[in-house]
Amino acid sequence: MEPCSTRKSRPTSCTELILRAGIPRVVIVWREPSLFVADCQGVELLQAHGVEVVELDDLAGAVRTVGMPVSQ
Numbered sequence: 309m310e311p312c313s314t315r316k317s318r319p320t321s322c323t324e325l326i327l328r329a330g331i332p333r334v335v336i337v338w339r340e341p342s343l344f345v346a347d348c349q350g351v352e353l354l355q356a357h358g359v360e361v362v363e364l365d366d367l368a369g370a371v372r373t374v375g376m377p378v379s380q
Contacts, residue, residue: 309338310336310338311323312345312348312350313340313345315345322350323349323353323354327354331359332360335363336364337363337367337368338368
């Protein structure tokens with residue numbers, strides 16, 4: 309999932325933690341849905357600071373189904 313650009317439960321966002329750690333490349337499958345973080349800008353902020361962001365959109369459907377109940 310996309311690293312959050314703001315976080316209510318902690319003072320430091322995931323994006324800021326990645327930047328502080330100096331991580332040069334981040335791979336995501338699913339952008340942060342507005343249900344969790346409205347107007348998330350994690351990808352854009354990382355890219356603006358020179359971090360390579362790879363998006364694997366073709367796996368997003370599989371990620372969305374993780375944790376969903378199985379029909380019986």
